[in-house]
Amino acid sequence: xxxxxxxxxxxxxxxxxxxxxxxxxxxxxxxxxxxxxxxxxxxxxxxxxxxxxxxxxxxxxxxxxxxxxxxxxxxxxxxxxxxxxxxxxxxxxxxxxxxxxxxxxxxxxxxxxxxxxxxxxxxxxxxxxxxxxxxxxxxxxxxxxxxxxxxxxxxxxxxxxxxxxxxxxxxxxxxxxxxxxxxxxxxxxxxxxxxxxxxxxxxxxxxxxxxxxxxxxxxxxxxxxxxxxxxxxxxxxxxxxxxxxxxxxxxxxxx
Amino acid sequence: xxxxxxxxxxxxxxxxxxxxxxxxxxxxxxxxxxxxxxxxxxxxxxxxxxxxxxxxxxxxxxxxxxxxxxxxxxxxxxxxxxxxxxxxxxxxxxxxxxxxxxxxxxxxxxxxxxxxxxxxxxxxxxxxxxxxxxxxxxxxxxxxxxxxxxxxxxxxxxxxxxxxxxxxxxxxxxxxxxxxxxxxxxxxxxxxxxxxxxxxxxxxxxxxxxxxxxxxxxxxxxxxxxxxxxxxxxxxxxxxxxxxxxxxxxxxxxxxxxxxxxxxxxxxxxxxxxxxxxxxxxxxxxxxxxxxxxxxxxxxxxxxxxxxxxxxxxxxxxx
Numbered sequence: 001x002x003x004x005x006x007x008x009x010x011x012x013x014x015x016x017x018x019x020x021x022x023x024x025x026x027x028x029x030x031x032x033x034x035x036x037x038x039x040x041x042x043x044x045x046x047x048x049x050x051x052x053x054x055x056x057x058x059x060x061x062x063x064x065x066x067x068x069x070x071x072x073x074x075x076x077x078x079x080x081x082x083x084x085x086x087x088x089x090x091x092x093x094x095x096x097x098x099x100x101x102x103x104x105x106x107x108x109x110x111x112x113x114x115x116x117x118x119x120x121x122x123x124x125x126x127x128x129x130x131x132x133x134x135x136x137x138x139x140x141x142x143x144x145x146x147x148x149x150x151x152x153x154x155x156x157x158x159x160x161x162x163x164x165x166x167x168x169x170x171x172x173x174x175x176x177x178x179x180x181x182x183x184x185x186x187x188x189x190x191x192x193x194x195x196x197x198x199x200x201x202x203x204x205x206x207x208x209x210x211x212x213x214x215x216x217x218x219x220x221x222x223x224x225x226x227x228x229x230x231x232x233x234x235x236x237x238x239x240x241x242x243x244x245x246x247x248x249x250x251x252x253x254x255x
Numbered sequence: 256x257x258x259x260x261x262x263x264x265x266x267x268x269x270x271x272x273x274x275x276x277x278x279x280x281x282x283x284x285x286x287x288x289x290x291x292x293x294x295x296x297x298x299x300x301x302x303x304x305x306x307x308x309x310x311x312x313x314x315x316x317x318x319x320x321x322x323x324x325x326x327x328x329x330x331x332x333x334x335x336x337x338x339x340x341x342x343x344x345x346x347x348x349x350x351x352x353x354x355x356x357x358x359x360x361x362x363x364x365x366x367x368x369x370x371x372x373x374x375x376x377x378x379x380x381x382x383x384x385x386x387x388x389x390x391x392x393x394x395x396x397x398x399x400x401x402x403x404x405x406x407x408x409x410x411x412x413x414x415x416x417x418x419x420x421x422x423x424x425x426x427x428x429x430x431x432x433x434x435x436x437x438x439x440x441x442x443x444x445x446x447x448x449x450x451x452x453x454x455x456x457x458x459x460x461x462x463x464x465x466x467x468x469x470x471x472x473x474x475x476x477x478x479x480x481x482x483x484x485x486x487x488x489x490x491x492x493x494x495x496x497x498x499x500x501x502x503x504x505x506x507x508x509x510x511x512x513x514x515x516x517x518x519x520x521x522x523x524x525x526x527x528x529x530x531x532x533x534x535x536x537x538x539x540x541x542x543x544x545x546x547x548x549x550x551x552x553x554x555x556x557x558x559x560x561x562x563x564x565x566x567x568x569x570x571x572x573x574x
Contacts (some may be wrong), residue, residue: 006356010344073533090333090400093304095325244271
C-alpha cells in the first residue's frame with residue numbers, strides 16, 4: 001500500500017510539473033469554454049429541452065479529445081520513459097512489487113485526468129448565473145455524466161499504461177493507445193453496420209451493447225442512470241489491462 | 256553474506272554468465288573485474304533481482320533471489336551503471352521519494368536522507384534538479400540513494416565510469432569510507448582503483464570466473480614475477496651460486512663495471528626463492544648488494560587471466 005501511495009505522489013508531482021499537462025489543460029479549457037457557451041446559447045435560443053443539456057454538454061468534440069487523445073498522452077511516458085532512460089532498473093530493484101508500481105502510476109494518471117475535468121464545474125455555475133443564462137440547468141445527470149467519463153478514462157488510462165509498458169518509444173505507445181481508443185469509440189457501431197440484421201442476434205447484440213461506449217454515456221450516464229453492467233465493463237476493462245501491464249513488466253524475468 | 260552457486264544466465268542463444276560461483280563475506284569489499292561484456296552487470300542484476308538466473312542459486316543476506324526478492328532488495332543498496340535516475344526531481348525530493356519507496360519509516364526519513372546527502376557530499380546541490388547537476392554529482396546522488404535505507408550490502412556497478420580523474424578519486428575515497436559500515440561488491444574495469452579499494456578481487460571473463468583472491472594473492476600466483484639479485488662477485492660465480500635454485504627460468508647474468516654482477520630470472524607461479532638465494536650467497540661468501548622480487552602489475556595479471564582464458568576456450572565458444 002505504501003508503495004502505491006509513494007508512486008502515486010511522485011507521479012502526480014511529475015504531472016503537475018510537466019509542461020505537456022498544462023498544454024493539454026489550456027487547449028481543453030479553451031475549446032470547452034467556447035463549446036459549452038455556444039451549446040447553451042443555441043439551446044436557449046431554440047428553447048430546447050433542458051434535460052438534453054447534460055447529453056449535449058458531455059458529448060462534444062472536446063470530450064472526444066479528452067477520451068481519445070488525453071489518456072494516451074498522459075500515460076505514454078509511464079513505463080516507456082522508464083525503459084528508455086533505464087530508470088526502470090532503479091525502480092524495480094527497490095523493494096517494490098510490479099503490481100504496486102502499476103497501480104500507483106495508473107491512479108496518478110486517473111487523479112490527474114479527473115483533476116483536468118474539475119475546472120469545468122465552475123463553468124457550469126457561471127453559465128447558470130444570472131449574468132449569463134439565468135437557467136436552472138440540471139446538475140444530477142451532468143454529475144453522472146462526469147462519473148461515466150471518469151470510468152471510461154480509468155479504462156483507457158489502463159490501456160495507455162499497457163501500451164507504454166510494451167515499448168521504450170513514447171510516441172509508439174501513445175499512438176497505439178489512441179488507435180485502441182478510437183476503435184473502442186467507433187468500432188462497435190461499424191461492426192454493427194457490417195453485421196446488419198445479424199447484429200440483433202445473440203451473441204452480437206450483447207457484445208455490441210456492452211461495448212458501445214458512446215451509447216453508455218448518452219443513454220445512461222447522461223440521463224442520471226448508473227448501471228452495474230457498465231460499471232463492471234469499465235472497471236473490469238481497467239483491471240484487465242492493469243493485469244496485462246503487470247505481466248508485461250514481469251516479462252523481463254522470463255527472458 | 257552473498258553466496259552465488261553455479262549461476263548461469265542465458266538470453267536466448269547468448270550465454271551471458273556461464274556457471275559462476277563465489278562468496279562475499281560480511282565486511283568485505285570485493286572488486287568485480289572483467290572486460291566489457293564479461294557478464295559483470297548481468298551477475299549484479301541477478302543479485303539485485305532485476306533478472307532471474309536461468310539456473311543456479313544466489314543468496315543475498317540470507318534471502319534467496321528467487322524465493323524472497325523483496326527481502327533481497329531490502330538488504331541491498333544498488334547503484335546501476337550510468338545512474339539512470341529521474342532528472343525532473345530535486346536531489347532532496349528524489350532521496351525522500353526513494354527512502355519512502357524503500358520503506359524507511361517517516362520518523363527516520365529526514366535523518367537518513369540528511370545522512371546520505373552528507374555522506375555522499377551532495378548537500379550543496381540538495382535543492383537543484385538532478386537534470387541540472389554535473390555527472391559527478393549525479394553519480395553521488397545515485398550512491399546516496401543506495402545508502403539511504405542503510406542497507407548492509409552495497410552493490411555498485413561501475414561507480415566511477417564517466418567521471419573525471421578528480422571525481423574518480425573522490426568516489427574511490429567514498430567507497431573506502433563506506434566499507435567501514437557496509438559489505439561492498441563493486442564492478443569496474445579500472446584496475447588501479449579496484450586494487451586500492453578492494454580486499455578481494457573476482458575476475459570474470461566470457462561469463463566465467465577466472466580468478467578469485469586478494470590483490471596480493473593474485474599477484475603472487477601470476478606469472479611474470481622476477482627475482483633480481485646484485486652482488487659483488489664475478490658474473491660466473493653469481494650464476495653458479497644461484498642458477499640451481501628451484502623455480503627459476505629464463506636466467507640472465509651480466510657484469511657491471513664496478514665489479515658487481517646482476518642476476519635476473521623469471522619465477523614459477525608461487526615460487527619465492529629469496530631466502531634460499533640469500534643463504535646460497537652467504538654460504539659462498541659473496542657479499543650481497545640487492546635482492547628484489549619484482550611482481551607484475553595488476554594490469555599484467557588481468558591480461559594474463561583473461562587472455563589465458565581466451566586460449567583455453569577460443570572466443571565464440573562462450574558468447
